[in-house]
Amino acid sequence: MxxxxxxxxxxxxxxxxxxxxxxxxxxxxxxxxxxxxxxxxxxxxxxxxxxxxxxxxxxxxxxxxxxxxxxxxxxxxxxxxxxxxxxxxxxxxxxxxxxxxxxxxxxxxxxxxxxxxxxxxxxxxxxxxxxxxxxxxxxxxxxxxxxxxxxxxxxxxxxxxxxxxxxxxxxxxxxxxxxxxxxxxxxxxxxxxxxxxxxxxxxxxxxxxxxxxxxxxxxxxxxxxxxIFVAGFIGSPKMNFFPGRVEAGGLRLETGTVVALPPGKFMLNEGEQVTLGIRPNGMQPAETGLPLTVSGVERLGGESYLYGTASDGTAVTVHCAGQTKIEPGTQIALTLETGEAHVFSTQSGQSLLRKGA
Missing domain, CATH: 3.40.50.300 (P-loop containing nucleotide triphosphate hydrolases)
Known part of the structure; x- marks a missing residue:
């Protein structure tokens, strides 16, 4: 042994x-x-x-x-x-x-x-x-x-x-x-x-x-x-984090965007300050959604990365399959794949995922 x-x-x-x-x-x-x-x-x-x-x-x-x-x-x-x-x-x-x-x-x-x-x-x-x-x-x-x-x-x-x-x-x-x-x-x-x-x-x-x-x-x-530490350390590029507050209709980010989370997946209390975690491949450019100002683009051939800031100043990284035509300086919107989202207590940093969810 x-x-x-x-x-x-x-x-x-x-x-x-x-x-x-x-x-x-x-x-x-x-x-x-x-x-x-x-x-x-x-x-x-x-x-x-x-x-x-x-x-x-x-x-x-x-x-x-x-x-x-x-x-x-x-x-x-x-x-x-x-x-x-x-x-x-x-x-x-x-x-x-x-x-x-x-x-x-x-x-x-x-x-x-x-x-x-x-x-x-x-x-x-x-x-x-x-x-x-x-x-x-x-x-x-x-x-x-x-x-x-x-x-x-x-x-x-x-x-x-x-x-x-x-x-x-x-x-x-x-x-x-x-x-x-x-x-x-x-x-x-x-x-x-x-x-x-x-x-x-x-x-x-x-x-x-x-x-x-x-x-x-x-x-x-x-x-x-x-x-939140493990979530940010494991995964490359690192997970994106958005501060927000729990309300009756879902999670309101500081950008003003309201995100609807899967029912029953997280242990949430209305009014609680939380942090939403979304990996770079969990967001995609769309007609409407989370506003993003693109500051940098990496084109790697088979995939691309967008770097920018949300309206509240949060740094954001987006992974796009294939080759993108988006240029630095562009204002775009992002859809969020909430089925793969993570939610953490802003106070303790611990995951709020319900056990067995």
Whole structure:
């Protein structure tokens, strides 16, 4: 068993608490992504799991055993860093075998594991090169290989793709996902890129300011976010938010537009201040509707994005299929797909979706 459980885990530096009581369980074989803005505590949490950072309170459990007092080498983990952390004076073969040599594995076992790992990651032709002779993508494969060769219970990835260009990031995302399917090991992956989180994860843990905001499957977080922070963080481009007030006829936005919501879907009280959330693909240009002044247009060929402001100054992003003829400076109207709308309490930020709706 290689499940991971965090029980009330905290971390403080003096009087400053940076991890504020996180409870989380990652099942055996899951690919779990920690995601959140810079400074939210995701890398600190990963280092606490690895044993590189002592915890201030709570328990870290691996396979049902509390490992608070075990060192990094004794936790059955392998970590892949953002900076690759390869030994520059060693060949790829030596980099892969170094950890096994420290574990006093036999030469035959080292050769077998290194060969199998190199073939799996398609780096067998690089074994006699040094890191300076490799591209960024090749270095990252070697860094991953150094983790794989140890046959750990759990893999830890700390923003491993952030040094790569956009095209190579997409390629390496696919390679890491395929590696997970082949090995079926538990993997914990830290990133600030929610696109990486959505495309790679079995489960996502959204962190903010040292707290766990929501934990669940990617599409669950996208379709039913618990609060306005998760709703704005998960999804690209981000969700649009419109302030408004509940009245008898529906929801009156500050733009003056009245929006009729599906009956019984939300827990609403007349007169309550709320925030309406609509994703960019939930609005379309129309003859009448929410007024928008278009300030920018992105034409990507198969799709287009409109950027503008509503009459109350709210920034709005609209996704349009295909190629649009709308130009910057144009005044248009938008229809809102309220069947996919989200409503949040303006005061607490929590979703007002009725359970089971």
């Amino acid at each position: 290689s499940d991971l459980e965090l029980r009330g885990v905290t971390k403080a530096y003096g009087n400053v608490e940076v991890i504020k009581g996180i409870d989380l369980k990652v099942e055996d074989g899951d690919f779990c992504v920690f995601v959140g803005p810079s400074g939210c505590g995701k890398s600190t949490l990963l280092r606490m799991i690895s044993g590189l950072e002592p915890i201030s309170g709570g328990d870290v459990c691996i396979g049902g055993d509390v490992v608070n007092d075990l060192g990094p080498a004794d936790r059955g983990l392998a970590m892949v860093f953002q900076s690759y952390a390869l030994y520059p004076h060693m060949t790829v073969r030596q980099n892969l075998s170094f950890g096994l040599e420290n574990l006093r594995a036999s030469k035959a076992e080292i050769t077998e594991r290194v060969t199998a790992t190199a073939q799996m990651l398609q780096i067998e032709m690089l074994l006699d090169r040094r890191p300076k002779d490799l591209s960024g993508g090749q270095r990252q494969r070697v860094a991953i290989g150094r983790a794989v060769v140890r046959e750990p219970q759990i893999f830890l990835f700390d923003e491993p793709l952030s040094n790569l260009d956009a095209e190579l990031r997409v390629e390496m995302r696919g390679e890491i996902s395929r590696l997970h399917r082949r090995l079926n090991n538990t993997m914990i992956y830290v990133t600030h890129d929610q696109v990486e989180a959505m495309t790679m994860a079995d489960k996502i843990a959204v962190l903010r300011d040292g707290r766990l905001e929501q934990f669940g499957r990617p599409l669950d977080l996208y379709n039913t976010p618990d609060n």
